[in-house]
Amino acid sequence: MRIVKPSGVVVEGLIMPRHSFSSPNVIVVKLDNGYNIGVSVDEGTTIEVIEERVVKAVTPPPRTVAHKGRPLVKIISTGGTIASKVEYETGAVRPALTPEELLELIPELGEIASIDAEVLFSLLSENMTPSHWTSIAEHVAKVIRSGVDGVVVPHGTDTMSYTASALAFALRNLPVTVVLVGSQRSSDRPSTDSALNIVGAVLAASRLPIGEVTVCMHSTPSDNELLVHRGVKVRKMHSSRRDAFQSINDLPIARIDPVNRRIEILNKRYIPRSRSPDDMIVQPRFDDRVVLLKAYPGFQAEIIDYLVDKGFHGIVLEGTGLGHIGVYAHKAIERAIESGVAVVMTTQTLFGRVNMNVYTTGRELLRMGVIPGEDMLPEVAYVKLSWVLAQTRDLKEVRLMMLRNFVNEINPVHTPDLYPTWHR
Amino acid sequence: MRIVKPSGVVVEGLIMPRHSFSSPNVIVVKLDNGYNIGVSVDEGTTIEVIEERVVKAVTPPPRTVAHKGRPLVKIISTGGTIASKVEYETGAVRPALTPEELLELIPELGEIASIDAEVLFSLLSENMTPSHWTSIAEHVAKVIRSGVDGVVVPHGTDTMSYTASALAFALRNLPVTVVLVGSQRSSDRPSTDSALNIVGAVLAASRLPIGEVTVCMHSTPSDNELLVHRGVKVRKMHSSRRDAFQSINDLPIARIDPVNRRIEILNKRYIPRSRSPDDMIVQPRFDDRVVLLKAYPGFQAEIIDYLVDKGFHGIVLEGTGLGHIGVYAHKAIERAIESGVAVVMTTQTLFGRVNMNVYTTGRELLRMGVIPGEDMLPEVAYVKLSWVLAQTRDLKEVRLMMLRNFVNEINPVHTPDLYPTWHR
Numbered sequence: 001m002r003i004v005k006p007s008g009v010v011v012e013g014l015i016m017p018r019h020s021f022s023s024p025n026v027i028v029v030k031l032d033n034g035y036n037i038g039v040s041v042d043e044g045t046t047i048e049v050i051e052e053r054v055v056k057a058v059t060p061p062p063r064t065v066a067h068k069g070r071p072l073v074k075i076i077s078t079g080g081t082i083a084s085k086v087e088y089e090t091g092a093v094r095p096a097l098t099p100e101e102l103l104e105l106i107p108e109l110g111e112i113a114s115i116d117a118e119v120l121f122s123l124l125s126e127n128m129t130p131s132h133w134t135s136i137a138e139h140v141a142k143v144i145r146s147g148v149d150g151v152v153v154p155h156g157t158d159t160m161s162y163t164a165s166a167l168a169f170a171l172r173n174l175p176v177t178v179v180l181v182g183s184q185r186s187s188d189r190p191s192t193d194s195a196l197n198i199v200g201a202v203l204a205a206s207r208l209p210i211g212e213v214t215v216c217m218h219s220t221p222s223d224n225e226l227l228v229h230r231g232v233k234v235r236k237m238h239s240s241r242r243d244a245f246q247s248i249n250d251l252p253i254a255r256i257d258p259v260n261r262r263i264e265i266l267n268k269r270y271i272p273r274s275r276s277p278d279d280m281i282v283q284p285r286f287d288d289r290v291v292l293l294k295a296y297p298g299f300q301a302e303i304i305d306y307l308v309d310k311g312f313h314g315i316v317l318e319g320t321g322l323g324h325i326g327v328y329a330h331k332a333i334e335r336a337i338e339s340g341v342a343v344v345m346t347t348q349t350l351f352g353r354v355n356m357n358v359y360t361t362g363r364e365l366l367r368m369g370v371i372p373g374e375d376m377l378p379e380v381a382y383v384k385l386s387w388v389l390a391q392t393r394d395l396k397e398v399r400l401m402m403l404r405n406f407v408n409e410i411n412p413v414h415t416p417d418l419y420p421t422w423h424r
Numbered sequence: 425m426r427i428v429k430p431s432g433v434v435v436e437g438l439i440m441p442r443h444s445f446s447s448p449n450v451i452v453v454k455l456d457n458g459y460n461i462g463v464s465v466d467e468g469t470t471i472e473v474i475e476e477r478v479v480k481a482v483t484p485p486p487r488t489v490a491h492k493g494r495p496l497v498k499i500i501s502t503g504g505t506i507a508s509k510v511e512y513e514t515g516a517v518r519p520a521l522t523p524e525e526l527l528e529l530i531p532e533l534g535e536i537a538s539i540d541a542e543v544l545f546s547l548l549s550e551n552m553t554p555s556h557w558t559s560i561a562e563h564v565a566k567v568i569r570s571g572v573d574g575v576v577v578p579h580g581t582d583t584m585s586y587t588a589s590a591l592a593f594a595l596r597n598l599p600v601t602v603v604l605v606g607s608q609r610s611s612d613r614p615s616t617d618s619a620l621n622i623v624g625a626v627l628a629a630s631r632l633p634i635g636e637v638t639v640c641m642h643s644t645p646s647d648n649e650l651l652v653h654r655g656v657k658v659r660k661m662h663s664s665r666r667d668a669f670q671s672i673n674d675l676p677i678a679r680i681d682p683v684n685r686r687i688e689i690l691n692k693r694y695i696p697r698s699r700s701p702d703d704m705i706v707q708p709r710f711d712d713r714v715v716l717l718k719a720y721p722g723f724q725a726e727i728i729d730y731l732v733d734k735g736f737h738g739i740v741l742e743g744t745g746l747g748h749i750g751v752y753a754h755k756a757i758e759r760a761i762e763s764g765v766a767v768v769m770t771t772q773t774l775f776g777r778v779n780m781n782v783y784t785t786g787r788e789l790l791r792m793g794v795i796p797g798e799d800m801l802p803e804v805a806y807v808k809l810s811w812v813l814a815q816t817r818d819l820k821e822v823r824l825m826m827l828r829n830f831v832n833e834i835n836p837v838h839t840p841d842l843y844p845t846w847h848r
Binding site: 124125126127128129130132133157158159162163219221227236237238239240241243244246247251252266286288289290291292293294295296297298300302303306307310318319320321322323324325326327328347348349350351352353354355359360361378379382386416417418419420421422423 | 548549550551552553554556557581582583586587643645651660661662663664665667668670671675676690710712713714715716717718719720721722724726727730731734736742743744745746747748749750751752771772773774775776777778779783784785802803806810840841842843844845846847
């Protein structure tokens, strides 16, 4: 498509589907560099069709590609950018790239494993809720019981680490590796990381000896190395880079060379695969009356009072430093705990551990019954508290469960190399 | 002090002051390694005094140490670990290390500059509020008008970056460099970083050509290098490491070798010192009806409804990815904006920029009037919105001011080297 404006400005690119909220006189054009721009079509603007989109007639491949002797990997798609290719081809706004298309696009998947694929959801991951975690956990459990060698879950990247944590708590003693995978660039862009990430995820799911929920993504901006991160110790640390996902307070579990199909274990502290699906523990419920609140100077303690009055069950505080919040919020926190609300303290520094014994503010919070979140990321503590409160509301039991290390969500020893190298 | 328990266990160390919430039968002892432990004093326990604390008779040094020809640096202490030494010596619970003692402890300060010092607050920084920002800003402005060559503000590290941002917006066209400085280890521990950080801060304040508010802290765990960070682009990224403070989405401004007293500018994009205190713009007010809310799967939109009903003025969302929040919260956000509440979107990835044009969720939020926070840290956007709303409540003006780059809080160009090197 070539658009010539009265001013003489010329724009060339792929014309994009219109949305319900598009301005009536604006055409959205995808440029060669992959970005979309809006072009206003005023009087005198001419539009030329340079090339018509050719919709290829494709014979759909079989839903299962079985190869004798190869491990069976089930791909359960939940949506996200990694599944967004069709959007630009069909004009639909929120579709999924079907697993059949995945197999067609990435034939080498069939060389690594027998692939079985299905679509569970087609959700942008920012729209995931704890009830979706439950559905995914139940479905993955069913698939594992049916007998597979690994599970890959394509997922939007925005909340992928939250879902990974949720699955990690919901599904324990796993007989297989569960690998969440996403893409930071949509599949219609030349810089897409979809294919490589999926190849790596299938490699990890079919070969890793571990029985944990993991996340497989690019380790660097280039296309030669992936990392497998522990689901309860990973975080999206950049809004757009391909190497956005990084392990925090823990080593990544494995490095993957997807081109040469090599896997190297980097972290020997992992839970091995259990011997059978019968060993699996499935506890897929989450309490949706839990909030994650960040502390900041001037934090309004009345928000905590409101949550208590409304009958919320748990609050994870993202405190400052070693696990602090201003004394002006202490009375509200004490009242929350006295009312039976579980309060957990984490730190907004993300790196490091809370230690509430060092300063008076922290000791006072401990005395009130605030549960220290150790070195858990605020997001992981939020998922864990939601999971714990779905099992018990007894604050003593909640405390014991929050302090218990279920799936390596707490790393007892931090070595200096866990902290990244910053600009120096 | 030596404590011998009936079991034969012997503990030696410095006996610590009692707190109001100390258990009646427990003595807190500071061990040689710097950590405190509690020892229960049961029947049969003996306590011996090994050595009595000798309180040295010190002649108080003069409040101002003037050196002809050297720049005049004013140290305005606000509290925090860097000022917590006296706690263990006098038994007071939250005292300040007075600047006089600083001069006594670090005589080389007098070689770098003429030092004038005073205590404004003695606050643990988690207890700072926007009204303290106002007090500090007004006091720093007064000091600058009185004629100094640099200002150093010792501050607790927990919320130091919030205060740095607040001062940056409140005090513009600065004729001097303002340097906030803290300590990650208290001055009574052998590993303290206090002295080196203060030497670096005085070097920066007396010599840097820039008219910005900065933070000076260790760049590595070793004692040979400090970094000066832009106050609106720095964040505490570790709960306990000395190199906890790091620039996010920007290069640090300068590297300091405090031993050899050398300064190297790393970032040429800075605001130079203005020509005179008369050029200074002082706008020290902050609106305390602003909240910082994190988005997470299952985020309860009723919290936004509550804030609107209670008459809050502004909400900074710490969204996911490129600046998203679940569609289940969109109605509440639209109602907030229609009610005159300013809503700003930032990202919990911290690194990178929001771009709400890429996905439908983001475009829908833009249509409603959500203000994109560019690459501002959520904490900086919170401080900025509090500052903007103290000047105008007109949403159009608020939008213009939030998008205006006042003190380099927005970095228009991100080079790949701004992202740290993670484990590979």
